[in-house]
Amino acid sequence: MKEELMVSGKHIAEIYPVLHLWHWEISLYLFLGGLAGGILFFAAYFFIIGKEKEMSTTVKWATFIAPLALMIGLSSLLYDLHHKLYFWRLFTTVRFTSPMSWGAWTLLIIFPLSIIWVASFMKDMFPNWNWKWKYLNQFESFVIKYRLPFAWILMFLSIILAVYTGILLSAFNARPLWNVSILGPLFLVSGFSTGLATSMWLSKNDAERRILSRIDIFFILTELFLIIHLFMGFMAGTAVKLEAFRLFMGGSFTISFWIFVVLLGLIFPVTLEILELNGYHVPKWVPPLLILFGGLMFRFVMVDAGQITRFLY
Amino acid sequence: MAVDTKKCVGCADCVVACQTENNVPHGFCRDWIVENVKGTYPSLDMKFQSERCNQCENAPCVRCCPTGASHIVEGGIVLVTHDDCIGCGACVEACPYDARYIHPQGYVDKCTFCIQRVDKGQNPACVDVCPTYCLHFGDLDDPNSDVSKALKNRSWYVLAPEAGTEPQLYYLR
Ligand code: SF4
Ligand code: SF4
Numbered sequence: 001m002k003e004e005l006m007v008s009g010k011h012i013a014e015i016y017p018v019l020h021l022w023h024w025e026i027s028l029y030l031f032l033g034g035l036a037g038g039i040l041f042f043a044a045y046f047f048i049i050g051k052e053k054e055m056s057t058t059v060k061w062a063t064f065i066a067p068l069a070l071m072i073g074l075s076s077l078l079y080d081l082h083h084k085l086y087f088w089r090l091f092t093t094v095r096f097t098s099p100m101s102w103g104a105w106t107l108l109i110i111f112p113l114s115i116i117w118v119a120s121f122m123k124d125m126f127p128n129w130n131w132k133w134k135y136l137n138q139f140e141s142f143v144i145k146y147r148l149p150f151a152w153i154l155m156f157l158s159i160i161l162a163v164y165t166g167i168l169l170s171a172f173n174a175r176p177l178w179n180v181s182i183l184g185p186l187f188l189v190s191g192f193s194t195g196l197a198t199s200m201w202l203s204k205n206d207a208e209r210r211i212l213s214r215i216d217i218f219f220i221l222t223e224l225f226l227i228i229h230l231f232m233g234f235m236a237g238t239a240v241k242l243e244a245f246r247l248f249m250g251g252s253f254t255i256s257f258w259i260f261v262v263l264l265g266l267i268f269p270v271t272l273e274i275l276e277l278n279g280y281h282v283p284k285w286v287p288p289l290l291i292l293f294g295g296l297m298f299r300f301v302m303v304d305a306g307q308i309t310r311f312l313y
Numbered sequence: 314m315a316v317d318t319k320k321c322v323g324c325a326d327c328v329v330a331c332q333t334e335n336n337v338p339h340g341f342c343r344d345w346i347v348e349n350v351k352g353t354y355p356s357l358d359m360k361f362q363s364e365r366c367n368q369c370e371n372a373p374c375v376r377c378c379p380t381g382a383s384h385i386v387e388g389g390i391v392l393v394t395h396d397d398c399i400g401c402g403a404c405v406e407a408c409p410y411d412a413r414y415i416h417p418q419g420y421v422d423k424c425t426f427c428i429q430r431v432d433k434g435q436n437p438a439c440v441d442v443c444p445t446y447c448l449h450f451g452d453l454d455d456p457n458s459d460v461s462k463a464l465k466n467r468s469w470y471v472l473a474p475e476a477g478t479e480p481q482l483y484y485l486r
Contacts, residue, residue: 003350003351003352003353004349004350004351005349005350005351006347006348006349006350007347007348007349008345008346008347008348008364009325009328009342009345009346009347009348010342010345010347010364010411011340011342012340012341012342012414013340014414014415015405015411015414016411019405019406019411021402021405021406021415022402022406080401080402081399081400081401081419082399082400082401082402082415082419082420082421083398083399083400083418083419083420084399084400084419086396086397086398086399086400086419086420087399089380089382089397089398089399090379090380090399092380093380093381095378095379095380095381097376097377098376098377098378098379098403099377100377100378100379100401100403101379101380104379171377171407172373172377172403172406172407173373173407173409173476173477174373174406174407174408174409174476175406238475307406310409310411311409311473311475311476312473313472313473
């Protein structure tokens, strides 16, 4: 029998034997970033194609959630920083090689934009609404006048935001599970699907929900396809990728991933959505809840599992 | 730097010297010993390796740092400016050698090759303290430096070259 035993004298709690530095804060942050990206993308999209009236929840009401989600996400990121008082250093430079840097800048821009977007619809949503100050009223009419280019900018930024949540992880070549280029698109699709789920949950209009549900089915199926693709890549990969593969095939993340993320978070809700479109009665909160739950679990699993995978030397 | 794995006895003097020289807080380390045993009893082969930051030429920790706190100085040493560091941990995640840690005060810390000593023309503390003289330090571009001479006459390897980081810590075999 050939054996190899390695003992390292490095005993740093969060780093050895397995890295465990990023916890729930990062998972939550990635989840909320994708969610907000999804909500804003479809709000802008339906506005641009002129469906503001028919899709009023998606375009107006649901966007309330976006700044809230971004605020909670940013707070949880801030909470995770170990040198908190220096956080403003993030905004003294732009470093394109660091996703953390351009992602933080994107957030800094999209966060106020999402508030402005919601604010510009206040009078639509609450007819008695009144901005007390004159220049707020002027600013409002300015925004309303240029809402179309505004929507285009929002749509563009929301794609960057959602894709960034994946690229943040995939940029780390030291962690083989994350270091796959498909992670960006996968997080984008998953984030958009959670955004759609939120709008679907809030909408009281059956026609609107049906349209959202149709798009969501497409997104979930794409996500499933990308997941299969991801694992095919691992299966055909080098030793470190196989190690990542094994964590999900019999390893400690098998149940949390395949049962909670894939079955409960994707396959089950997509089946319900298809049934609902075909006239079966499904409680309207069930598919969105499952999708949101699956999306959150997905981030937890990826952040945790990724830190376990490493180069073997 | 070059580490002679044939001479290292795993005494961890380098670890203690580093902790003293650099005030490394309790429970953390900038360098550490890895013990590797191979074979079938009774014919076993044991190897000691003193490890630390590899001062990578293509350093992923520098690439992913959002604030520029992690940077490479002239001569190739990778440093962290504590007052620029926000403690996001991106560089810790990015290092394939897990050579960084978060200092209890919040910033990230790692081996600096004792830059405060090197600037004065001295060796890093670990190099000077090693009782078996197994650590060789110096400028790799200078053919007469201790490290260049050590590398010239011996076969060597680096850790995880497949990570693409171009590590600058050489192990003599
Ligand atoms: S060993 Fe790690 S910390 Fe040191 S330069 Fe390379 S990647 Fe950075
Ligand atoms: S923890 Fe500090 S040095 Fe490391 S990437 Fe973040 S800001 Fe840069």
